[in-house]
Amino acid sequence: MSNIFNIARYELRRIFLSPLAWAVLAIVQFIMGFVFINLLVEYVNNPYSGDQFGVSDYIGGSLYGFATILLLLVMPLMTMRLFSEERKSGAITLLFSAPVSLTEIVLGKFLGLLGFVAVIIVLMAAMPASLHWSTDLDWGRIAAGLLGLFLLMTAFGAAGLFVSSLTREPTIAAVGSFGLLLLVWLINILGYNDNVPFKELFAYLSLIDHYESLRRGVFDTADAIYYVLFSSLFLWLTVLRLDMERN
Amino acid sequence: MESEVLIEARGLTRRYGPTVAVENLNLTLRKGEILGLLGPNGAGKSTTMKMLTGNLSPSAGSVTISGVVLHEDPKAAKRHLGYLPEQPPVYPELTVDEYLSFCAGLHGVAKPERAAAVAAAKRDCGLGDVGPRLVGNLSKGYQQRVGIAQAIIHRPPVVILDEPTVGLDPIQIREIRNLIAELGRNHSVILSSHILPEIQAVCGRVMIIARGQVVYNDSIEATRAGHFSAVIVGLRRPPDAAKLKAIDGVTRVTALDDTRFRIDCAKQADPRDAIAAAAAQQDWGLYELAAQTHTLEEIFVELTSGEDVRSAA
Numbered sequence: 001m002s003n004i005f006n007i008a009r010y011e012l013r014r015i016f017l018s019p020l021a022w023a024v025l026a027i028v029q030f031i032m033g034f035v036f037i038n039l040l041v042e043y044v045n046n047p048y049s050g051d052q053f054g055v056s057d058y059i060g061g062s063l064y065g066f067a068t069i070l071l072l073l074v075m076p077l078m079t080m081r082l083f084s085e086e087r088k089s090g091a092i093t094l095l096f097s098a099p100v101s102l103t104e105i106v107l108g109k110f111l112g113l114l115g116f117v118a119v120i121i122v123l124m125a126a127m128p129a130s131l132h133w134s135t136d137l138d139w140g141r142i143a144a145g146l147l148g149l150f151l152l153m154t155a156f157g158a159a160g161l162f163v164s165s166l167t168r169e170p171t172i173a174a175v176g177s178f179g180l181l182l183l184v185w186l187i188n189i190l191g192y193n194d195n196v197p198f199k200e201l202f203a204y205l206s207l208i209d210h211y212e213s214l215r216r217g218v219f220d221t222a223d224a225i226y227y228v229l230f231s232s233l234f235l236w237l238t239v240l241r242l243d244m245e246r247n
Numbered sequence: 248m249e250s251e252v253l254i255e256a257r258g259l260t261r262r263y264g265p266t267v268a269v270e271n272l273n274l275t276l277r278k279g280e281i282l283g284l285l286g287p288n289g290a291g292k293s294t295t296m297k298m299l300t301g302n303l304s305p306s307a308g309s310v311t312i313s314g315v316v317l318h319e320d321p322k323a324a325k326r327h328l329g330y331l332p333e334q335p336p337v338y339p340e341l342t343v344d345e346y347l348s349f350c351a352g353l354h355g356v357a358k359p360e361r362a363a364a365v366a367a368a369k370r371d372c373g374l375g376d377v378g379p380r381l382v383g384n385l386s387k388g389y390q391q392r393v394g395i396a397q398a399i400i401h402r403p404p405v406v407i408l409d410e411p412t413v414g415l416d417p418i419q420i421r422e423i424r425n426l427i428a429e430l431g432r433n434h435s436v437i438l439s440s441h442i443l444p445e446i447q448a449v450c451g452r453v454m455i456i457a458r459g460q461v462v463y464n465d466s467i468e469a470t471r472a473g474h475f476s477a478v479i480v481g482l483r484r485p486p487d488a489a490k491l492k493a494i495d496g497v498t499r500v501t502a503l504d505d506t507r508f509r510i511d512c513a514k515q516a517d518p519r520d521a522i523a524a525a526a527a528q529q530d531w532g533l534y535e536l537a538a539q540t541h542t543l544e545e546i547f548v549e550l551t552s553g554e555d556v557r558s559a560a
Contacts, residue, residue, distance in 0.1 A: 095353070099353075
């Protein structure tokens with residue numbers, strides 16, 4: 001356990017020592033802020049919708065819905081260097097020859113990445129929170145949206161970690177994980193096609209469908225479990241992949 | 248009494264597809280030994296070291312470290328190891344202190360002792376004043392030292408160093424050699440190199456690998472004081488060659504120039520005393536008398552040049 005935390009601590013530190021993390025945070029925050037203000041202005045100028053929808057629904061829902069697309073674009077950039085860069089520089093030998101198991105290495109790196117995800121979540125929470133002094137917020141609803149975002153990013157991160165373990169070129173890892181995530185995202189298209197067998201299954205497997213209900217403020221254990229299983233699958237594949245490398 | 252065996256490798260074989268990188272290699276490292284792995288480029292030195300440190304699984308054979316079989320309990324076995332690969336495994340964005348502290352934690356040094364371990368490793372590797380600097384900004388020689396510091400930070404019984412002096416300037420090479428000799432007092436060291444004087448300078452035993460096989464394995468003393476089969480004699484007033492040949496143990500005399508001779512000796516015979524005595528008695532004016540020892544270089548060239556390996560295989 002202490003090995004995992006030690007690796008995670010230094011991974012998080014190294015993430016924040018690179019300018020990439022700060023650039024990503026700054027750009028994400030700038031774009032989200034732009035969307036947030038836009039939504040706010042729209043809400044103020046459109047008083048009729050206020051009867052059925054509160055400000056939390058209107059702003060929280062739309063803001064976090066848009067955030068998913070942005071995070072789909074940036075998460076591959078954050079995961080790309082986790083293993084590929086270390087393999088390229090040879091630093092991975094340090095972890096491989098130390099008395100730690102592959103599972104500990106993978107979980108440590110993943111946990112470090114989740115630290116970065118947590119920072120994004122805090123920034124995402126800050127925007128609706130700024131309305132706290134001027135209106136009544138439905139915090140449960142916003143928390144559900146944030147939890148959904150966190151679970152979604154966990155899944156993105158695990159898949160990105162796996163793709164990063166496949167190659168020694170960070171850019172290829174970024175393109176690869178973006179492709180993989182988009183594919184799993186869009187798999188629900190098959191669900192709309194009546195000619196496809198097991199269309200309900202494909203619709204169910206899509207990454208984004210499980211986020212919809214959380215975004216609307218409905219917490220369903222099945223959705224949370226879906227993301228946890230999705231992440232575990234890719235973490236397990238990463239361990240297998242690293243083990244293969246020695247053979 | 249034979250001292251404790253720290254690493255024991257039996258029948259190590261590694262194939263990359265159809266290519267055999269290392270074949271049926273046996274290796275034993277005892278406590279307090281500095282073992283030099285010598286071989287031409289591509290002989291399988293690095294592959295062997297990767298297998299010994301668990302970075303690569305052997306296609307066949309097994310490695311035992313301090314009595315623990317590596318593939319059965321890798322965590323326990325790796326606790327006894329420190330490894331510096333060809334490329335120092337450093338994170339350029341961390342400072343030396345941060346990096347070494349991370350390595351100490353990774354190798355199971357408890358938190359309260361980490362600072363002391365980092366300080367000791369820095370002192371041993373001459374890194375005293377670069378602690379707060381970024382690893383990426385250090386010169387190659389210093390990065391190499393950081394790599395060595397990383398390998399010894401948890402004071403493992405066995406330190407494995409893969410070409411530790413590559414890319415260093417002559418002064419740094421000397422410092423690293425001194426450091427390795429120093430390490431050899433408290434740790435057992437396996438050192439790979441293709442530089443002969445380096446092995447001769449620091450190692451107690453040498454193992455020559457050629458085309459994935461061990462072709463020589465003996466103590467460095469054997470290569471230094473070893474058997475000789477010829478003596479070079481310089482005489483200012485040389486006698487007839489026949490007179491030289493009459494000396495006990497001499498089988499053949501060849502004149503190298505007017506005053507120098509190459510004298511081939513019979514097996515196990517040492518005619519040097521007799522030559523000196525004869526020269527003094529008969530006033531030949533002896534000014535040179537040197538045994539032609541079998542140097543490490545000769546052994547190396549002989550064993551690693553193509554034909555010999557093929558006939559040995």
